[in-house]
Amino acid sequence: MRLEDLKQGFTSLWDSVSEGWQRLRQSAAGALIRFMPGEGSNLPAKAEVDDDFYLPSHGWALLGGDVFEDERRLVVRVEVPGMKKDEIKIEVLDDALVVSGEKRFERESSEGRYRVLQCAYGSFRRVIPLPARVLPDQANARYADGVLKIELPKAFPGKPQGHTIQVS
């Protein structure tokens, strides 16, 4: 297959208008996360990859996050594909959840040539603000289909709080 064909097709991930907006929204909201490969990460050098957009120094990915709540708990959903569950670290701060870890790059075979390398690899850290105080000791988390689902009981159960702000 011709390299020109591949290059032509893979220049952009934003091919439809609605998709472009979705990505902009997600990246503005905080889903755009930088991935920093470490010393032993094994990522190919730029010369070994035919993807013009590839940079071995760091990558970016949209790790979508959602927060749902009801009277008793918060449920946070974070998209973190391709991890092993014991490689994901979750920390609960007073008003935020921090999800971090390292997505490893595994070389398929020593003979292969990387034509496109768009997925992000390396260490990442995503902070998600929480709308209510929670009890971290009673939290539980599950990882399935590349999505981390964390359930956090509220410290002060009650309806979701709203704050009205006067405009002077």
Added chain:
Amino acid sequence: MSEAGNVTKQVDAAREQAAMMPPVDVVEDPTGITLFADLPGVPKDKLDLHVEGDSLTIEGEVSVDMPEGMEASYVEVSLPRYRRVFTLSKELDPSKVTAELAQGVLKLRIPKAAHAQPRRIEIRAG
């Protein structure tokens, strides 16, 4: 293999059902192509792979299963569908595609057709 880039096709697709394009890694070796795609939230039964002629479509629907009665306080993921279409070059044999889906990462292996694989020619001593 290349990406299907026809503009009218895409406008129609966007109108039918908006979808996100997942990021992919494509590795080529002498015997075929390996493709990885990030499809977080797509379970096996919501993943659709189909080949039509020389076109390979990867489509997946994200299942966000939240218990009843939960209010969305902060939502970033609101386009719960992934789609990406590829044009496979003639060297590839789409009938032999194999796929694995683990923790939201799809791994596809598309071997090159037998005639396109590197062959060692035996040289017989005369």
